[in-house]
Amino acid sequence: xxxxxxxxxxxxxxxxxxxxxxxxxxxxxxxxxxxxxxxxxxxxxxxxxxxxxxxxxxxxxxxxxxxxxxxxxxxxxxxxxxxxxxxxxxxxxxxxxxxxxxxxxxxxxxxxxxxxxxxxxxxxxxxxxx
Amino acid sequence: xxxxxxxxxxxxxxxxxxxxxxxxxxxxxxxxxxxxxxxxxxxxxxxxxxxxxxxxxxxxxxxxxxxxxxxxxxxxxxxxxxxxxxxxxxxxxxxxxxxxxxxxxxxxxxxxxxxxxxxxxxxxxxxxxx
DNA sequence: GCGATCCTTCCAGTCGCTGGAAGGGTTGCG
DNA sequence: CGCAACCCTTCCAGCGACTGGAAGGATCGC
Numbered sequence: 001x002x003x004x005x006x007x008x009x010x011x012x013x014x015x016x017x018x019x020x021x022x023x024x025x026x027x028x029x030x031x032x033x034x035x036x037x038x039x040x041x042x043x044x045x046x047x048x049x050x051x052x053x054x055x056x057x058x059x060x061x062x063x064x065x066x067x068x069x070x071x072x073x074x075x076x077x078x079x080x081x082x083x084x085x086x087x088x089x090x091x092x093x094x095x096x097x098x099x100x101x102x103x104x105x106x107x108x109x110x111x112x113x114x115x116x117x118x119x120x121x122x123x124x125x126x127x128x129x130x
Numbered sequence: 131x132x133x134x135x136x137x138x139x140x141x142x143x144x145x146x147x148x149x150x151x152x153x154x155x156x157x158x159x160x161x162x163x164x165x166x167x168x169x170x171x172x173x174x175x176x177x178x179x180x181x182x183x184x185x186x187x188x189x190x191x192x193x194x195x196x197x198x199x200x201x202x203x204x205x206x207x208x209x210x211x212x213x214x215x216x217x218x219x220x221x222x223x224x225x226x227x228x229x230x231x232x233x234x235x236x237x238x239x240x241x242x243x244x245x246x247x248x249x250x251x252x253x254x255x256x257x258x259x260x
Numbered sequence: 261g262c263g264a265t266c267c268t269t270c271c272a273g274t275c276g277c278t279g280g281a282a283g284g285g286t287t288g289c290g
Numbered sequence: 291c292g293c294a295a296c297c298c299t300t301c302c303a304g305c306g307a308c309t310g311g312a313a314g315g316a317t318c319g320c
Binding site (some may be wrong): 015016019033035053058 | 275276277279284285
């Protein structure tokens with residue numbers, strides 16, 4: 001199958017698939033005219049990658065996950081470790097954003113939001129804390 | 131004051147300050163030898179930028195915020211609008227990450243994390259849902 | 261005069277794509 | 291057979307907001 005079809009079937013954009021080939025995540029064959037040819041295995045791999053990316057795993061994590069997936073002698077502990085590290089990073093990011101959110105809500109609440117130029121948000125950004 | 135001092139005083143790295151000059155957020159003077167010279171106003175501006183960036187405002191938002199800050203005829207409603215739009219984006223991001231987090235927790239829970247190669251995480255990524 | 265520390269510019273890299281240009285191949289229809 | 295429509299290719303540039311590093315010049319204290 002060619003790139004358009006595998007793109008539709010895997011849900012991964014053609015551009016992204018070419019990029020994944022560039023960085024060595026997949027190695028499709030080529031027809032004599034230069035078109036990429038993908039196998040069912042490539043389709044599985046791309047779907048796997050699509051799901052992993054949706055869970056927020058980095059490309060390097062995905063590389064490791066695929067290696068583990070194809071390693072019959074893997075220990076599930078290694079996969080779990082990788083996933084838990086990722087989870088930790090996601091939770092850290094959430095905490096940061098929630099902190100941001102709380103500060104934003106706080107300053108927004110104090111701002112009248114009317115025609116007057118007096119603005120608690122600007123005051124706060126300018127360092128004039130209340 | 132030169133870039134090292136304003137960097138220390140504002141908490142904004144020198145590299146970042148040069149970058150901000152590049153993109154027109156600040157316009158320091160220059161000494162005859164080419165060194166940047168910063169005023170107290172620049173210090174206020176950089177501190178303002180530092181605080182806005184900590185709240186997650188984009189550079190373009192910061193540009194708008196500074197314009198509003200320096201516009202005596204502003205309406206606080208405009209600032210509040212900008213901040214609320216940003217808050218919306220932050221909350222959206224949080225929701226996305228929480229969704230990710232929930233999925234991750236779910237798959238991680240189902241993985242033994244032992245010496246066996248059987249792994250619910252890989253199964254899930256491979257499309258074999260339980 | 262010398263070394264340490266400052267400053268300068270410019271280029272490249274981060275991350276994971278995404279858009280677009282320029283060009284060639286294939287398919288289907290009249 | 292000609293043509294349009296649509297597929298494919300490569301390569302380059304850009305996103306956001308910096309950050310690291312190289313190469314070189316200026317200043318400062320001893």
